[in-house]
Amino acid sequence: MPTKKNIVIFFSAVIIIAVAIGYYFYNKGPVNVKNATAIKTEAVTLYQSFLKDSATAKKTYLNNVLEVSGLVMKVSKNQEDQVIVMLQTNESGAYINCTMEKDAAVVPENKQATLKGICTGMGMGDADLGIMGDVYLVRCYLVM
Structure with missing residues (x-):
């Protein structure tokens, strides 16, 4: 049976990963049309x-x-x-x-x-x- 500490660590890691992914996409910026492969x-x-x-x-x-x-x-x-x-x-x-x-x-x-x-x-x-x-x-x- 998982301990309460392991559950908290797991959900904390999931939240940190979700925030990191959100931050990446928020700051990604628009496509540079001039230099993009078409x-x-x-x-x-x-x-x-x-x-x-x-x-x-x-x-x-x-x-x-x-x-x-x-x-x-x-x-x-x-x-x-x-x-x-x-x-x-x-x-x-x-x-x-x-x-x-x-x-x-x-x-x-x-x-x-x-x-x-x-x-x-x-x-x-x-x-x-x-x-x-x-x-x-x-x-x-x-x-x-």
């Missing part, structure tokens, strides 16, 4: 992956750093004054929507570009209105 893909391929089998695409791409190549269709700014780059897909009205970092290089329209960012998934769109969902990348940089 999954390389084309804009058309990425979009088709989400369109055909979103569950598999989520397992493969969601919250991972991607390096996506494609034709820049539009460059604009959102309400938060962030630059948004839209890469062409093979579906009309559907894009790879890339939110650029503030210090990212300027991306020219109607040119091929490769962008690196974190995939946050595919938007819903609206089938009744014929609006396709976009695939979203955040914290993007232009790859030279």
Whole structure:
């Protein structure tokens, strides 16, 4: 039969380990997108992956750093004054929507570009209105 002292030591060790793990993850910080290893893909391929089998695409791409190549269709700014780059897909009205970092290089329209960012998934769109969902990348940089 374990003694009271052994039980206290065991639970104290478990608490210390849990606190150490929590401290590590709290101080880990965000991923450095510029230096992270990325999954390389084309804009058309990425979009088709989400369109055909979103569950598999989520397992493969969601919250991972991607390096996506494609034709820049539009460059604009959102309400938060962030630059948004839209890469062409093979579906009309559907894009790879890339939110650029503030210090990212300027991306020219109607040119091929490769962008690196974190995939946050595919938007819903609206089938009744014929609006396709976009695939979203955040914290993007232009790859030279």
